[in-house]
Amino acid sequence: MHKTDYANRDEAAKGIAAAMEADLKTLLGSQDQVTVAVAGGTTPAPIFDILAQADLDWDRVTIMASDERWVPETHDRSNAQMIRARLLTGPAAKARFLPFHQDDLTPDEGAAALCKTVSSVDMILLGMGTDMHTASLFPDAVGIDAGLAPDAPSFVVMHPPSQPEARISLSARVLNAAACKHLAIYGQDKAEALAKAQTCDAKEAPIAAVLTDMTVHWAP
Numbered sequence: 293m294h295k296t297d298y299a300n301r302d303e304a305a306k307g308i309a310a311a312m313e314a315d316l317k318t319l320l321g322s323q324d325q326v327t328v329a330v331a332g333g334t335t336p337a338p339i340f341d342i343l344a345q346a347d348l349d350w351d352r353v354t355i356m357a358s359d360e361r362w363v364p365e366t367h368d369r370s371n372a373q374m375i376r377a378r379l380l381t382g383p384a385a386k387a388r389f390l391p392f393h394q395d396d397l398t399p400d401e402g403a404a405a406l407c408k409t410v411s412s413v414d415m416i417l418l419g420m421g422t423d424m425h426t427a428s429l430f431p432d433a434v435g436i437d438a439g440l441a442p443d444a445p446s447f448v449v450m451h452p453p454s455q456p457e458a459r460i461s462l463s464a465r466v467l468n469a470a471a472c473k474h475l476a477i478y479g480q481d482k483a484e485a486l487a488k489a490q491t492c493d494a495k496e497a498p499i500a501a502v503l504t505d506m507t508v509h510w511a512p
C-alpha cells in the first residue's frame with residue numbers, strides 16, 4: 293500500500309482521475325478488453341466527472357460497480373444510477389456497463405448469475421466507510437466470512453444489519469487481485485479508520501483484506 297495526500301478534494305479528484313486514466317491507457321495497450329469496478333456512495337462522482345472526459349478507447353472498457361445495494365436503478369440509493377449518470381457520459385458513454393440488480397431476481401440469484409460472467413477485474417476504484425467497510429464487505433454483515441474467504445466466489449451477498457437493504461459485492465479475493473488498485477478516502481475520520489484497519493483482522497476491518505499494492509488517495 294502507498295498513500296498520496298492532496299491539499300483538497302478537488303485536487304484529489306483530478307489526481308485520482310489522472311492516475312486511473314494512465315492505468316487504463318497502460319491496460320488497453322496490452323489487452324483487448326479491460327474491466328473496471330468502481331465504488332458507489334458519495335466520494336467518486338467528482339472523480340468520474342473528470343475521468344469520463346478522458347480520450348481512451350472506451351469501447352474496449354467494461355465498467356461495473358464494486359458493489360450494489362439491492363434496489364432498482366431508479367432508486368436514489370442505486371450505485372448503478374450514480375455511475376451511469378456521472379461516469380457513463382461524454383467519451384466514456386462508449387464503455388459497456390454491467391448492472392447488478394435485476395427486478396426479477398433475488399440477491400442470491402443475481403450473485404449466482406454474475407459469477408457466471410465475471411471472474412476477475414483489471415482495475416478498481418474503491419471507497420471506504422468509517423466502519424472500515426469497503427465495497428459492500430461490512431464488518432457486521434451476515435455473510436462477511438464468505439466475502440473474505442480465499443476461495444470466495446466472484447460475487448457475494450451481504451446482509452449488513454446497519455444497512456436498509458441487502459447488498460451484492462465483489463468478493464475480497466477478486467478485488468484484491470486487480471492489477472491496478474485505487475482507494476479514495478476523504479476526511480480525518482477515514483484516515484484514522486484506515487490506520488486502525490491496518491492493525492485489525494479483516495473480519496473486523498474488511499478494507500484490510502484488499503490493501504495489497506493499493507494506492508490510497510487521501511484529502512482532508
Ligand SMILES: O=C1O[C@H](COP(=O)(O)O)[C@@H](O)[C@H](O)[C@H]1O
Nearest residue numbers: 331332333334335419420421427
Ligand atoms: O455504501 C457504500 O459506501 C462506500 C463508501 O461510501 P462514501 O459515501 O463514504 O464514499 C462505497 O465505497 C460503496 O461502494 C457503497 O456501496
